Each structure stands twice: as C-alpha cells, then as structure tokens.
Amino acid sequence: MSILLAPREWKDTIEYNCLMSLDLSRIRALCFDVDGTLSDTDDYYVLRLASWFRHLPFLRQPERTARRLVMSLESPGNFLMGLADLLSIDDELIGLVNWLYRNSRRPATPLPAIPGIAGMLGEFRHRYPMAVVSAREERSTLTFLEQAGLRSDFKVIVTALSASRTKPYPDPVLLAARELGVAPDSCLMIGDTTVDIRAGRAAGAQTVGVLCGFGERAELLRSGADLILSTTTDLRSILLGQ
Numbered sequence: 001m002s003i004l005l006a007p008r009e010w011k012d013t014i015e016y017n018c019l020m021s022l023d024l025s026r027i028r029a030l031c032f033d034v035d036g037t038l039s040d041t042d043d044y045y046v047l048r049l050a051s052w053f054r055h056l057p058f059l060r061q062p063e064r065t066a067r068r069l070v071m072s073l074e075s076p077g078n079f080l081m082g083l084a085d086l087l088s089i090d091d092e093l094i095g096l097v098n099w100l101y102r103n104s105r106r107p108a109t110p111l112p113a114i115p116g117i118a119g120m121l122g123e124f125r126h127r128y129p130m131a132v133v134s135a136r137e138e139r140s141t142l143t144f145l146e147q148a149g150l151r152s153d154f155k156v157i158v159t160a161l162s163a164s165r166t167k168p169y170p171d172p173v174l175l176a177a178r179e180l181g182v183a184p185d186s187c188l189m190i191g192d193t194t195v196d197i198r199a200g201r202a203a204g205a206q207t208v209g210v211l212c213g214f215g216e217r218a219e220l221l222r223s224g225a226d227l228i229l230s231t232t233t234d235l236r237s238i239l240l241g242q
Helices: 039-052 062-072 074-086 090-103 116-125 138-147 170-180 194-203 219-223 232-240
Strands: 029-032 132-134 157-160 187-191 206-210 227-229
Touching: 029 170, 062 194, 116 232, 132 170, 138 157, 138 170, 157 170, 170 187, 194 206, 194 219, 206 219, 206 232, 219 232, 227 232
Parallel strands: 029 132, 029 187, 132 157, 187 206, 206 227
Antiparallel strands: none
C-alpha cells in the first residue's frame, strides 16, 4: 500500500506534501531517533533557557528567543558530532560527555517523553520489532529509556559508538536492521532532523520526519523524507489505521 496523499481525516495531525509517498507494505521494522522524537528535548531546553533569559531586561520575548537559539544549535551540533567521527575522536568526545555526566554536581533532570509515546510503542511492539538509532552516547540514552519506561519496547539500541560511523552515515541504520533480522529497505526510520532522514535514505530505508523536535518541515522535505508528521505519535494512525 502506498500513500500519495494524506486522507482528509489526517489533515489535522499530519503535515503533508502532495507528492510524498510511504509504502506500508515494505515496513517490517521501526527505527526511532531519541532527541525530539521519543523525548521532548527541544521544549525542555527551551524552558530552561527561557527561565534564564527572563532575567535579562532587554529581552522582550524570552521564550521566542530561547526557541530560536535551541533550534539554531541543531545543525552545528550534528556537524560537530560528524566531524568528531570523521577525525576518529568520537570515543574521546563521548568519554568527555560521560565524565561530565558522572561528575555533575546537579542531578540530571529526566527528559520528558513525547506525550502518548509509551502507549503507541506498547501497541507497535506486538507488530514490529523496534530499534533506537541515536547519535547520543549510550549512558544517557539508556537512562532516558529507563526513566520513561520505554526500554523494554526496543529489541536493539544503537548509540553514537555502536557503529563505525554515526548519523548521517547509514551505518547505524544498517546495524539496527542487521540486529533486528530484517533488510534495511524494510525499515522505517523516524526522526526529527535532517541527519535522521539522510541516514535512513542512505541505508535504503523509508523515512518519516517529525516536527515535534529540532527539524523544520522544509529542510526535512529537502532531505527526502517520505512523510512529515506533526508529532511522533501521529505514526499510530498511519501504521495501525486507528
């Protein structure tokens, strides 16, 4: 089954373009990014930044300024992670992140999950094997999944150092497919940024971009997303028809 146009009943929840297509008959497994896809990371950082910005009298719109800053840092962050990978210093970078995480004087605030994500994954797990495919390091990825009660939903966890190269290279998606026991082109990669879409497409997977994280509709479309959803939980209507 191929979706060329979003049905009328999906218009309130799905951002779509008339030429997007998603072949449901191909999908045998699901791969999810974490930040902005499973976790409500961008809103969390926006709220924290805005609380600091409110102390600056010259900022009239602290929330708006905070959101613009958070969204603008997504591409440089992905670039730096890719550069570290290219220079073969990603082990050292992740080691530094882990050290800072362990030695922080303040306990890490749990990241909130996207509303409704736990229920959706609970339904999906009976039909699709699922993997996390994240550029995060392993410790914080597992911490989020445990705190959100999502760890048992995933058969495979792929993080920054699991594969020889991280996103936007296809290696993490290819590794997830192999560990799940499916062909890469049978996977659906779901993420909120261009690196998620690029990694999925490079691996031969179909891709869904979600607008509840750091990416924007236009850039996700330019990267070749097969479908754009307002939020990750809209995927339930697509895959389960409910």
